[in-house]
Amino acid sequence: MxxxxxHQFQIKPIVDMFSVGGMDFSFTNSSLFMVAAAGTVSxxxxxxxxxxxxxxxxxxxxxxxxYEFIANMVRQxxxxxxxxxxxxxxxxxxxxxxxxxxxxxxxxxxxxxxxVVTAALAVFIIAMVVVVGLAKHxxxxxxxxxxxxxxxxxxxxxxxxxxxxxxxxxxxxxLRLFGNMMAGxxxxxxxxxxxxxxxxxxxxxxxxxLFPLAMGVALTAFEFLVAFLQAFVFAxxxxxxxxxxxxxxx
Amino acid sequence: MEADAAKLIGAGIACIGMGxxxxxxxxxxxxxxxxxxxxxxxxxxxxxxxxxxxxxxxxLGIFSLVVALLLLFT
Numbered sequence: 001m002x003x004x005x006x007h008q009f010q011i012k013p014i015v016d017m018f019s020v021g022g023m024d025f026s027f028t029n030s031s032l033f034m035v036a037a038a039g040t041v042s043x044x045x046x047x048x049x050x051x052x053x054x055x056x057x058x059x060x061x062x063x064x065x066x067y068e069f070i071a072n073m074v075r076q077x078x079x080x081x082x083x084x085x086x087x088x089x090x091x092x093x094x095x096x097x098x099x100x101x102x103x104x105x106x107x108x109x110x111x112x113x114x115x116v117v118t119a120a121l122a123v124f125i126i127a128m129v130v131v132v133g134l135a136k137h138x139x140x141x142x143x144x145x146x147x148x149x150x151x152x153x154x155x156x157x158x159x160x161x162x163x164x165x166x167x168x169x170x171x172x173x174x175l176r177l178f179g180n181m182m183a184g185x186x187x188x189x190x191x192x193x194x195x196x197x198x199x200x201x202x203x204x205x206x207x208x209x210l211f212p213l214a215m216g217v218a219l220t221a222f223e224f225l226v227a228f229l230q231a232f233v234f235a236x237x238x239x240x241x242x243x244x245x246x247x248x249x250x
Numbered sequence: 251m252e253a254d255a256a257k258l259i260g261a262g263i264a265c266i267g268m269g270x271x272x273x274x275x276x277x278x279x280x281x282x283x284x285x286x287x288x289x290x291x292x293x294x295x296x297x298x299x300x301x302x303x304x305x306x307x308x309x310l311g312i313f314s315l316v317v318a319l320l321l322l323f324t
Contacts, residue, residue: 073298076298077298172309175312175313175316179312232301233305236298236301236305240302
């Protein structure tokens with residue numbers, strides 16, 4: 001069905017490859033756009049840093065802006081010692097941003113609209129928080145669940161809430177990105193589908209179709225904002241969670 | 251077919267939760283705007299916090315959307 005809003009999320013194998021234990025390892029359109037996202041980021045940053053000069057060229061200022069944006073965010077949330085994690089945060093931000101933006105092209109596939117991709121990213125981030133926290137602070141890492149200055153009577157209750165909130169972090173981190181991207185693309189598809197079905201009704205329908213068309217244009221602009229904002233939110237929450245590993249008990 | 255109808259109704263009811271997320275996000279940005287109009291010099295420093303708060307509030311709304319989708323497609 002041409003107007004099925006979920007059709008755009010279908011994963012199709014492009015190159016059939018081996019399968020191990022019932023798991024299909026084919027190169028799919030999802031893999032293709034992951035490679036495309038990584039390749040686009042690398043190409044832009046390579047072009048930006050190819051001929052570095054004191055007075056930056058246009059490409060170089062894009063790269064510098066990009067770097068400074070993430071570097072400031074990392075310094076603000078984690079302090080200067082958090083700059084150890086800058087390469088990781090920069091990679092996550094760039095990959096998510098470029099996947100979101102590539103998905104905005106018509107007929108392109110949105111990698112981040114699949115919960116399996118965002119869940120893999122989120123589980124990796126939370127596992128890294130736990131490993132870094134335990135390696136740096138040992139058992140003091142669990143002070144994360146015991147906030148200071150809480151009366152002893154309600155401390156067990158607060159600890160329980162803190163533990164639940166920590167455990168729900170990978171769920172909320174992955175579902176936020178997935179839900180925003182998928183819901184946004186469904187809404188776009190539904191509104192532009194109205195244009196087609198109204199336009200088939202004749203002259204009055206074509207005049208009426210102008211309203212969903214205008215809505216579709218506005219929603220496309222909004223989706224570009226969401227694509228950037230969600231990548232930013234994903235990166236800054238990564239920073240906030242890593243900050244918990246670096247400074248537990250604050 | 252009655253179980254299917256109940257699933258569709260349940261998906262619709264689950265989406266009411268997104269209204270709560272809308273109220274929450276509106277509160278955060280409304281209060282951020284009110285605060286930044288009172289003290290514009292402190293506004294830029296708190297914009298990140300406003301975004302984090304909005305993302306956390308919005309995440310709970312996304313949960314109800316996911317519940318609705320699970321009811322529709324499983």
